[in-house]
Amino acid sequence: MKRLIPLVASALLVLTGCGQNDQANSTATSSPTISYTDGMTVTVVSVESANTFTAEIEGLKKQVRLVNLAAPSPNGLALSSDCLVDESKALLAEKLPANSQVTLKFDENQRGKTGYVEAAVYSGDAFINRDMARAGMVATTFSTASDKFYPEISQAQQDAANEGLGLYSRDLKCAIPALIQEQKKAVDDAKTWEVNTGQDASAEDQQKEAERQKIYKDASAFYRELKDQVKSPAQWVGSIVTLDSVSQQLTDLEQTLGDDFYPQNGTSVNQQKKSGVQSTPARPGS
Structure with missing residues (x-):
């Protein structure tokens, strides 16, 4: 059975505002900007959850979210969404140790959807998004039916479920x-x-x-x-x-x-x- 992926409409809300004086405007326009390009290398600072970590990018600290993944959360309200919170975070921290360097790749469909830097994350040859799904430590999500990385990540989730790993175990009470x-x-x-x-x-x-x-x-x-x-x-x-x-x-x-x-x-x-x-x-x- 193939999983059905309906098109999910999304809208980008652009907020604009006027500064109170020329100094404020000058400060805003002088803020450093980052050019996000496929294959860019960043340094891991810390891991916040099973799908989010802080990275140093061109001298700035930015939160990076692993694209197409939903992580367990201690505040999760959906059924089983607060399951394996610590274990899933620990696994990502193991894969992305502090001060390690990782490569980011991007999907234009996903830019600006969450307020984070949404990216496919690679550590050497390892595709971290896929590997977290394969371990059964996250659920998958998508923005549109044409998401670039979703098919590979979704297949990894399917494989984890077939083997009853992590969140897909019949022995884990909260799953x-x-x-x-x-x-x-x-x-x-x-x-x-x-x-x-x-x-x-x-x-x-x-x-x-x-x-x-x-x-x-x-x-x-x-x-x-x-x-x-x-x-x-x-x-x-x-x-x-x-x-x-x-x-x-x-x-x-x-x-x-x-x-x-x-x-x-x-x-x-x-x-x-x-x-x-x-x-x-x-x-x-x-």
């Missing part, structure tokens, strides 16, 4: 694949419960059945939430759930739920059967 696996196991277990749901059901049976239906509802809501993120493959969750191996996990969760899937503001097929309701429910993926 999306592990969270999907947890929901699937809960549904599998609930389906094995022996519960009397007839008219003579005991209070204990009724409680057990209520717990089982809650598991189905929670898993259904989780499935719907992730499935909705497929529409946004340039964002953190969308970048992960559109990967083949993770998408297959979602399909497995859907199939495990079967007729116990709850659509948005709806009732599962099995619940409808129990209540005698005859209608065609909405099914996942329909």
Whole structure:
């Protein structure tokens, strides 16, 4: 399955202003400028996150962001986006030690998108953006369908997911694949419960059945939430759930739920059967 990359429209906002006096204008016009050219060499000062480092460029310190990468963040709000924050930063710091020299290359589609110097970063023959994705320590993102470096970086992410590395591990509790696996196991277990749901059901049976239906509802809501993120493959969750191996996990969760899937503001097929309701429910993926 090929990942779909819709065109993402972007606008460049240019801020202009007038100085208060000639001295201010003189200061502004005398500020040094940097000519960013493909293959330029810069010196690493420090690493700030899994996709950002400070570099000395022509005597100035500038923040460089590894193009087409989204890094874990301690303030991440998206599902799993605060996963492996320290580990991913440590890996980039290992690849880009202080005072080392690296080469920057640029994609015109990406210039000025983030406020950072967006670049493909090379240390010797190593393509650092790709290698961070291959280690499973970042998600990929893009600006347009014609991003220069995205195909190679995205393939590295796909490979990491296929091997279950880093953020794509089913054993790492905060990772999306592990969270999907947890929901699937809960549904599998609930389906094995022996519960009397007839008219003579005991209070204990009724409680057990209520717990089982809650598991189905929670898993259904989780499935719907992730499935909705497929529409946004340039964002953190969308970048992960559109990967083949993770998408297959979602399909497995859907199939495990079967007729116990709850659509948005709806009732599962099995619940409808129990209540005698005859209608065609909405099914996942329909």
